[in-house]
Structures are given as structure tokens and as C-alpha cells.
Amino acid sequence: MIRKVLLGIAIALLVIVVGFFVTINLRWDRTLEAPLPEIAASTDYAVIARGRYLAYGPAHCAACHVSDADQATLEAGGQPPLSGGHVFDIPPGKFHVLNLTPDSATGIGRRTDGELARILRHDVRADGRAAIPFMEAQEASDEDLTALISFLRSQPPVKHEVPPHKLTTLGKMVMSFMITPKGPASTPPAVTPKEVGPERGAYLARGIASCVGCHTQRSMVTGAYTGPEFAGGMVMELPQYPDHELVTPNITPDRTGRIAIWTEQEFIDRFRAEVVLPESPMPWVFFARTSDDDLRSIYRFLNTLPPIKNETGVSLQPKRK
Numbered sequence: 001m002i003r004k005v006l007l008g009i010a011i012a013l014l015v016i017v018v019g020f021f022v023t024i025n026l027r028w029d030r031t032l033e034a035p036l037p038e039i040a041a042s043t044d045y046a047v048i049a050r051g052r053y054l055a056y057g058p059a060h061c062a063a064c065h066v067s068d069a070d071q072a073t074l075e076a077g078g079q080p081p082l083s084g085g086h087v088f089d090i091p092p093g094k095f096h097v098l099n100l101t102p103d104s105a106t107g108i109g110r111r112t113d114g115e116l117a118r119i120l121r122h123d124v125r126a127d128g129r130a131a132i133p134f135m136e137a138q139e140a141s142d143e144d145l146t147a148l149i150s151f152l153r154s155q156p157p158v159k160h161e162v163p164p165h166k167l168t169t170l171g172k173m174v175m176s177f178m179i180t181p182k183g184p185a186s187t188p189p190a191v192t193p194k195e196v197g198p199e200r201g202a203y204l205a206r207g208i209a210s211c212v213g214c215h216t217q218r219s220m221v222t223g224a225y226t227g228p229e230f231a232g233g234m235v236m237e238l239p240q241y242p243d244h245e246l247v248t249p250n251i252t253p254d255r256t257g258r259i260a261i262w263t264e265q266e267f268i269d270r271f272r273a274e275v276v277l278p279e280s281p282m283p284w285v286f287f288a289r290t291s292d293d294d295l296r297s298i299y300r301f302l303n304t305l306p307p308i309k310n311e312t313g314v315s316l317q318p319k320r321k
């Protein structure tokens, strides 16, 4: 009797497990519905210049899309092509950063403006599958999306074949059940706020510069925010210093926050100084190329936030066991 019950349970479990894996294999690369934004690339010089500024500055597209071979040039202040190829080798899989130069075989020459705009705004790839959620430009205005795509189209084409992603079973599980393409929280503005001040700062800090993404505590599994916005406390590993970790500081205007006692000029100066702590994942190199007016606006915006009491300590800390 007991054996029969156990066998029954074993069969039921097997059915669940097989069902689970079948579901994963059907779901992970499912095609999604998302609108193709009505964005058309322009050849206007000022529009292209704005896109270039964003890509190598506050929107830091170059942080991922420059090839490993060109990293040194990038860090020395150059603007090497966005020819892709960097690999993120993480537990969910091996993810390859794509070639954004206009090459027709290996780059964005194959894509329409709508497809490029859709992956940036809705996280849906040209083939209709969910994009690996690495990018943070969902809230970019129509104007900035146009600028970015116009700049991408203006680069000299570089032939650089990037292999397809290779997902592990864990990665397929995550893509099946945890990733629903983000998309913008509300309809992004048609034009970018131009006046120096909190509105322009919020656009940058919440949107394309994504200060909020690192300076807020969040779940390591789903990425969802678990702490108050901009109050810091997210812990980051340091591959080369495994016994230490970085903790993002609180950047709300509370006494426990890092910038509470900084003047606007001190804030700008800190950004011009670039990386201070080795291996910091904060894209300082690109934020250092951000204009005074953009940095001023971010500072003014951060100072309008509700002060949150959250003592995060110094940024570099011995690892808590």
C-alpha cells in the first residue's frame, strides 16, 4: 500500500517537473506584443550631436557597447565605436552585447528605426522576444530616443559578428517567469526638459542616467525595489577583492546621506574626479562627461527628495559573513 502511495507521489512529482521544464522551454523565448514607437532617425547635425553626448555621457550606452579591445581608448577619454562583443558571463547565461554600428550584416543596418526604439523603450527585441533587462532608457523622451538612434545611424559601420546569447536552465526559468518587459512607467515626454532644475534632474536621475537603479535597495532575484528610492544600501560584489563589498550611499538630503553637506559645486567636482574606489560599478567615466547643467539639475532634484534616514556607512566595507 505504502509503496503504491510513494509511487503515486513520485509519478505526480515527475509530471510536475517534466511539465515545468516543458513550460520553460515553450515560454523562455516567447514572442511579445509591444508597439513600434514612431521614431524616425534624423540627419540633423544638432540631433546627432545630442545622441552622441547621451551615448558617451549620462546615458552611458558606451559602458557596455564598446568592445573589450577598445576599453582603454574609452577610459582615456576617446569615443571608440559601439561595435559590441562584451560578454556578461553570469549564472543565467552568457549574454553578448550587440553591435550598434550600421553594418548591414552584423550591426543595426539590419534593423528599422522602430525596432531600435522598441528595444530601448519596451525591452522587446527585433525578433519579438523579451530583451535581457540590461538597459535603462525606457523613460527617454521621443526627442532623446530620436537623438540616440540618429547618432547610432551616423557612425561608420564596423563589421563585428556577435554570437547569440546562451541561456542556462536558470536563465530560461528567469526569462519564463520573472521577466516581463518593463516598458516606461508612464508615457515618456515628447521633449526633454531643458531648464536647469529639478524637473530636468528627475528626468536624468530616474531615467537614462538611472541613479535610482543602483542607489536603491532591490531584490537580487527580480530586481524589484525593496527600499525607499535613492536611500542607498544596495550591496555590490568586487570580483578582484572578494573579501570586500561596495554599498551604495544614501543620496537623499538626509544627514545620513552622502550629499547632505555637499554644495552644488562640490557635487560637480566629485563627478569630474571620476573613479576613486577601484572597480566601482558606478559609471563615473561617463558621468564625468556629463554637462555642468545636467549635474546641477541632478543635484537640485536630489535635494527635493524626502530625506530618508538610512545609515549605509562607508562605501567600501569588509564583507559581512
Ligand code: HEC
Pocket (backbone or CB within 6 Å): 055, 059, 060, 061, 062, 063, 064, 065, 095, 096, 097, 098, 099, 100, 107, 108, 111, 116, 119, 120, 125, 126, 130, 131, 132, 133, 134, 135, 136, 137, 148
Ligand atoms: C548594462 C549594459 C548595457 C547598456 C548600458 C546599454 N546596453 Fe544596449 N544592449 C545590451 C545588451 C546585453 C543587449 C542585447 C539584449 C538582448 O539581446 O536581449 C543590448 C541591445 C541593444 C540594442 C539592440 C540592437 C539590435 O541589433 O537589435 C540597441 C539598439 C541598444 N542596445 C542600444 C543601446 C543604447 C542606445 C544604450 C544607451 C542608452 C544602451 N544600449 C545601453 C547592453 C547594454
Ligand code: HEC
Pocket (backbone or CB within 6 Å): 205, 209, 210, 211, 212, 213, 214, 215, 236, 246, 247, 248, 249, 251, 258, 259, 270, 275, 276, 277, 280, 281, 282, 283, 287, 298, 315
Ligand atoms: C551601476 C550602479 C550605479 C549607478 C548607475 C550610479 N551609482 Fe552612484 N555609486 C555607486 C556605487 C557602487 C558607489 C560607491 C562606490 C563609489 O563611490 O564609486 C556610488 C557612489 C556615489 C556617490 C558618492 C561618491 C563619494 O565619493 O562619496 C554619489 C554622490 C553618487 N554615487 C551619486 C550618483 C548619481 C547622482 C548617479 C546618477 C547620475 C549615480 N550615482 C549612479 C553605484 C552607482
